[in-house]
Amino acid sequence: xxxxxxxxxxxxxxxxxxxxxxxxxxxxxxxxxxxxxxxxxxxxxxxxxxxxxxxxxxxxxxxxxxxxxxxxxxxxxxxxxxxxxxxxxxxxxxxxxxxxxxxxxxxxxxxxxxxxxxxxxxxxxxxxxxxxxxxxxxxxxxxxxxxxxxxxxxxxxxxxxxxxxxxxxxxxxxxxxxxxxxxxxxxxxxxxxxxxxxxxxxxxxxxxxxxxxxxxxxxxxxxxxxxxxxxxxxxxxxxxxxxxxxxxxxxxxxxxxxxxxxxxxxxxxxxxxxxxxxxxxxxxxxxxxxxxxxxxxxxxxxxxxxxxxxxxxxxxxxxxxxxxxxxxxxxxxxxxxxxxxxxxxxxxxxxxxxxxxxxxxxxxxxxxxxxxxx
Amino acid sequence: xxxxxxxxxxxxxxxxxxxxxxxxxxxxxxxxxxxxxxxxxxxxxxxxxxxxxxxxxxxxxxxxxxxxxxxxxxxxxxxxxxxxxxxxxxxxxxxxxxxxxxxxxxxxxxxxxxxxxxxxxxxxxxxxxxxxxxxxxxxxxxxxxxxxxxxxxxxxxxxxxxxxxxxxxxxxxxxxxxxxxxxxxxxxxxxxxxxxxxxxxxxxxxxxxxxxxxxxxxxxxxxxxxxxxxxxxxxxxxxxxxxxxxxxxxxxxxxxxxxxxxxxxxxxxxxxxxxxxxxxxxxxxxxxxxxxxxxxxxxxxxxxxxxxxxxxxxxxxxxxxxxxxxxxxxxxxxxxxxxxxxxxxxxxxxxxxxxxxxxxxxxxxxxxxxxxxx
Numbered sequence: 074x075x076x077x078x079x080x081x082x083x084x085x086x087x088x089x090x091x092x093x094x095x096x097x098x099x100x101x102x103x104x105x106x107x108x109x110x111x112x113x114x115x116x117x118x119x120x121x122x123x124x125x126x127x128x129x130x131x132x133x134x135x136x137x138x139x140x141x142x143x144x145x146x147x148x149x150x151x152x153x154x155x156x157x158x159x160x161x162x163x164x165x166x167x168x169x170x171x172x173x174x175x176x177x178x179x180x181x182x183x184x185x186x187x188x189x190x191x192x193x194x195x196x197x198x199x200x201x202x203x204x205x206x207x208x209x210x211x212x213x214x215x216x217x218x219x220x221x222x223x224x225x226x227x228x229x230x231x232x233x234x235x236x237x238x239x240x241x242x243x244x245x246x247x248x249x250x251x252x253x254x255x256x257x258x259x260x261x262x263x264x265x266x267x268x269x270x271x272x273x274x275x276x277x278x279x280x281x282x283x284x285x286x287x288x289x290x291x292x293x294x295x296x297x298x299x300x301x302x303x304x305x306x307x308x309x310x311x312x313x314x315x316x317x318x319x320x321x322x323x324x325x326x327x328x329x330x331x332x333x334x335x336x337x338x339x340x341x342x343x344x345x346x347x348x349x350x351x352x353x354x355x356x357x358x359x360x361x362x363x364x365x366x367x368x369x370x371x372x373x374x375x376x377x378x379x380x381x382x383x384x385x386x387x388x389x390x391x392x393x394x395x396x397x398x399x400x401x402x403x404x405x406x407x408x409x410x411x412x413x414x415x416x417x418x419x420x421x422x423x424x425x426x427x428x429x430x431x432x433x434x435x436x437x438x439x440x441x442x443x444x445x446x447x
Numbered sequence: 448x449x450x451x452x453x454x455x456x457x458x459x460x461x462x463x464x465x466x467x468x469x470x471x472x473x474x475x476x477x478x479x480x481x482x483x484x485x486x487x488x489x490x491x492x493x494x495x496x497x498x499x500x501x502x503x504x505x506x507x508x509x510x511x512x513x514x515x516x517x518x519x520x521x522x523x524x525x526x527x528x529x530x531x532x533x534x535x536x537x538x539x540x541x542x543x544x545x546x547x548x549x550x551x552x553x554x555x556x557x558x559x560x561x562x563x564x565x566x567x568x569x570x571x572x573x574x575x576x577x578x579x580x581x582x583x584x585x586x587x588x589x590x591x592x593x594x595x596x597x598x599x600x601x602x603x604x605x606x607x608x609x610x611x612x613x614x615x616x617x618x619x620x621x622x623x624x625x626x627x628x629x630x631x632x633x634x635x636x637x638x639x640x641x642x643x644x645x646x647x648x649x650x651x652x653x654x655x656x657x658x659x660x661x662x663x664x665x666x667x668x669x670x671x672x673x674x675x676x677x678x679x680x681x682x683x684x685x686x687x688x689x690x691x692x693x694x695x696x697x698x699x700x701x702x703x704x705x706x707x708x709x710x711x712x713x714x715x716x717x718x719x720x721x722x723x724x725x726x727x728x729x730x731x732x733x734x735x736x737x738x739x740x741x742x743x744x745x746x747x748x749x750x751x752x753x754x755x756x757x758x759x760x761x762x763x764x765x766x767x768x769x770x771x772x773x774x775x776x777x778x779x780x781x782x783x784x785x786x787x788x789x790x791x792x793x794x795x796x797x798x799x800x801x802x803x804x805x806x807x808x809x810x811x812x813x814x815x816x817x818x819x820x821x
Binding site: 103104274275276277279282283286287290296297298299300301302303304305306309332333334336337338340341344366370375378379380381382383384385386387391392393394395396397398400401402403404405406408409410 | 477478648649650651653656657660661664670671672673674675676677678679680681683706707708710711712714715718740744749752753754755756757758759760761765766767768769770771772774775776777778779780782783784
């Protein structure tokens, strides 16, 4: 995707020194565009945990490169041991994110089958790059499949603007490129369809307000910011044609963990007979879970609710203000689970599939077989 | 209710000069406790429109005193004319608020039947005071009736803590005293029941974060602040025993306009079989509307979403920060409508009633009769 007309991915090895991994520090957006360099496992863990990078696919890619950075900082004879430790630490950093564990396992699997320490490090690099490339490619495919849904609505509306509501940021900033929920929107724009996006601000971290609006503006897509409270009212009044969201972990049976508040939007869409789609690369499926209530839900600091940062236009500085009285207690769950019954379909790199075990199995026999045999 | 142990109402005539009406400037809470004085109609309109005062009952009381201030600033022979103009201006200030029009009409009715200009002014004062006193008295009654519901849950839980979720501020700060949604909570506390309140922060104006948590803390009621996105997750996980909210306008048929996002919580409560109650004095009923979709929905500035104010603990100043990139468009609907089918019951000053026309008619035959005869 483009920033000020120049193409960027969200994570990339420094072309002059591949031992340095570059990311955009998303905590500073939209106020400052800062590229940060990660050079060791600790850098990677901090970047994931403190949300310099966030979003399903990007957490996966960052974990892949984190494993690589762990490998290159290990002695040649101790790569496996170092990576096993790294896997444990990375997995702990964001408990709900399925792509994290998936990427860590993929690097581990690629490295452990190789004998030589130096070759292991090369394999870690190659695998991390593959994870990132595949993420971008899969998101592009998601866009192609999701485009069909938007095109059908546009046709039904005789070419009138299609209004899509999204929650959080499942845009290119959440992946390596294109995004999951946004990929069909970008594809629709490219196909000449008139689209407009309702962007939930997505408290407490405000991914929608800070990232999604900025990303869509950079790409010239019409969008309007709303509070998370607003979607139901818009749906009741015929102002939303479809909902597309991302997911951080989706069970084998179609239950979807996504940013807290997604469940409320799914309920409203269902109540108003509005299609509710979830876009995801297959790397986000948890093939071992049968029930969404078993998905671990990350809890973050209450300070993310009671304090907020933004640009003080008087001083030109980013400042933090306290929104509540001293001593106010806040609890901060980062995700909720939307049951499969509320979901119209899953948009994956292989096509659109109903949110149930049979349909998912049929589209991904290679993945599910592995589980059954395992 | 108490602030630092001292009893306050939210609006009162200055005891030394009843031509000055005192309010708490709620825009400054919880950071600063500032008492503001209103001396003319313009002051009252600004206080209502810019939300120095807000909340169903308090808007009604402020409108009543606003009519009084309009009357005393009119020549003795021109009170009626002045009040008719004042009524139009006040009614425009917050379009969804039913108590506003109700209070304005009540003062008009009381004044127009009197001949003498000076007596008209006295009648305006008397009626404004009656509106305020009645609001407090009705909220106290709401507390007594709502207590039964909480007591029943407490008993079912063998005295374990009862968890009540509320949205926005329907506390004493939204009325003259006690509040609507909070009145049963205060009554439960007084009855020795262990209660805990989940407080939706209530974007964009953050009435929950700024007012409800502060009010509950002042009264020593256990509470936890959550984002508006969180209630569904809590309900799915058995962490909410009941929901109580207020309302700005409720139709004759039980459809409820309340702060934007209320509908989403009602859907989640319904989906999880959790009781969802709306507390209101009868002054909030709109006896002329049969369908909630006819309720006018106020739209406020998008700046309330894109900018936020809070305490900068480094400077000790209240500062405003911008949360989004320059040029970000935001739309700000202040209310939504929860259909009667999602509501377990209405807690009124006369008792608890089902949210349907027949039941409401049966409890308020004097009100509905007036409409039928009119």
